[in-house]
Amino acid sequence: MVSSAQSPGPTEPKFHPPTNLEAVQDDFYNKGVAFIEGCNEESLTKLAHQFGDIVRPRNEVNGAGISNIRFAPSLAGKGYSSDELYFHTDRSGWEHPPRIIMSTLTRKSTAGGESLLADTTRILKDIKDQGDGLYELLTNSKHASFRSDDGALIPRPIFDESSGLFRFRFDDSIQLSASLVVRFQQLLDILYRNSFAISLQEGQGYLLDNHRFLHGRTSFTGAREMLRALVNISPPLPIVTILFDIDGTLCRSEEMSVDAYYSCISDIVGKPITHTNTTVNLHGRTDLGLLHDVLDYHTVDNKSSVIEQFLQLHPSYLQKSLNKGLLSVPCPGAKETLEWLATRTDTEKSNNSSPNLRIGLMTGNSCTNALLKLTAAGINTSFFDLRISAFGDTHMDRLSLIQDSMAKLRAIDGHNFQESKVIVVGDTPLDIECAKQAGCAAVAVASGNYGMDDLAVLGPDLACVRISESKAYLDSCLGASVQAALAAPVSMVGG
Structure with a gap:
């Protein structure tokens, strides 16, 4: 349960079995923390491998890379004591600290031992709202240094605005400038009022975004044990998302x-x-x-x-x-193009590779009307992922439609989401303008009420008369996505 003394955290955390990967991923990427239950060493190891590569533990090596965090004076680190473990970023001295901390409680202490968590998104907002210069100190590497594994103190900002990484600790592995030392109590006060405590039961645990959340532990008595894995997220296969307008693009009605x-x-x-x-x-x-x-x-x-x-x-x-006989008919090449895209996705699935293509709708119609028009035009609606689609019965304008789809994609992909990998296919100047404003690529098709000259002058990434003429461009985008994944550096495992 959550400590009632702390308010910013979840009032009642929702726990998921480690086998429910989709729910765990959604919470982790959206909230920065996902709670799990019914977890043991085997399921924790399997879950870790589903996210990426396990970082070799510093103190213990059991083959699987899982640390047993317990009272063990022979091992280095305050985590192996029964004392209070202050808020910190794991491996804060590394240039790239592990992204995920995965933990599950295997033995509950007699008293104490609550997990302490602090969301730095809240902390930074609190600091910014005060507007008294503390934020500027935290984002400047002149004011903080962190001890690396070789003992050297390396200047690094507490919050790196470019990467979104917040790193912090309370011990002698951090050195602060005089300007920050005099503000340190203020920083601690802000940190603690944006923290919460979780009293885990055996088999319960969490996945924590180590770049966003600080974590700690209250002191305890008794034999408390927790299994932990540090994980680097594997480089994802960049996913291309194509969002289709309907009227004038896929069908005319x-x-x-x-x-x-x-x-x-x-x-x-x-x-x-x-x-x-x-x-x-x-x-x-x-x-x-x-x-x-x-x-x-x-x-x-x-x-x-x-x-x-x-x-x-x-x-x-x-x-x-x-x-009454007022028909909906497919635009030239629309069915052919959609079937070709569906074939691309099916081929990837049959090769046991993750599809690097998603197809959605971005339409001024309601969902019901959109599917009715497409079905009446003989277009297979199963091609479209409605989870990432946006519809016009809930949005006043075209730009908010795109922003809705982008928010849905960002919730699914987390930090791996790239606006530039989204392609909007439409037949009006508004489609082009809003796509460019949102950072997306734009394919303009002169199959509606605007001609090629009207659309091309707005500078879409491609302008064509028939949608089937976009296949070469779309194929190049899909091919570039695969090549980017192959060229991505392999994530390194720390020592």
Whole structure:
């Protein structure tokens, strides 16, 4: 359970079995810490290898690289005593400290021995909010030095803004400048008020981002034992993500869309609102943003109620329009291109390699309407990963759509996420502008309402008439992703 004396931590941490890799990864990359239960040495070792390479323990070597942290005066390090273990970064003197600390409790102490954790993201925000110069001291290597394995003190900032690494400790392995020494008590006060304590039960433990979290332990009595692995994350295979617009890019369904949109609004507000009596630009818009503009144009009162009804009823109106014979048809080359991309992914799976391609949707339609239009056009919707997709019934504009997908991708990939590996494929100037603003690549397809000249002048990474003409460019992006992974340096194991 969590100590009630500390407030910034989880009020009730959620524990996962070590076999639930997806849940453990989500918590680790999103929160910086993931709690596990039902864990022993075998499952801890297996989990460590699923994240990367185990760093050889300094004091003990058992073949698997797992340390037994316990009261053992013959071993070096305060972790092998029963004294309080102050907040620190493991291997803080290394140029690249191990990224992950994995621990599981195998024997609970008679009293004490709570794990102490502090999220430096909170600590840094607290320091910045004070605005009294302490942040500048922490980010300058002139004010702190850390002892390396050969005994030398190496100047390093406590917080490295370029890498996001926060390194710290309380003992004689850190040396501070006079300017920081006089502020040290202030720093400790901030650290402790942003910390929390966890009283683990046997078989419970955690994965900690050693670059983000500081950890320690209260003093204890009795025979407390904990297994620990230090892990360097393996270089990931860079994943290319392709986000497809729908209308004008994958399919065309203007008559169906216009009929359903305005029929639905008219029925809800009780007066005719049509495409001909509404001078609002439709192209590249989201359902929600367009709805606000249309209602403002016609000075409709009680907008919130109308919007709620519209979002609920709109899919049924789209189905009615389809039933009336207003069709959705695939854009030239769309089905062929999607099937080619799906083949690329299937080939990687059959070769037992991790797919380096994800396909999602970034559309102004709601999810229900998007899938209906694609299905009506004969496009297989199983190609698309809806977890990373963004839809227009919850976003006012195109840029927020991209930002939504980016946030979802960042939550899945953690620090390995790269905006430049995201490719937005669309048919409007807004698609290009928003993709570039978000740091993504842009493929412009002149299969909608804009011609090649209108799109090419905005400087997309590729402009083409048919989406199938983008295959060579997409293939080069996928090939570059694989080559980058092959050229990446192998993570080194510390001694």
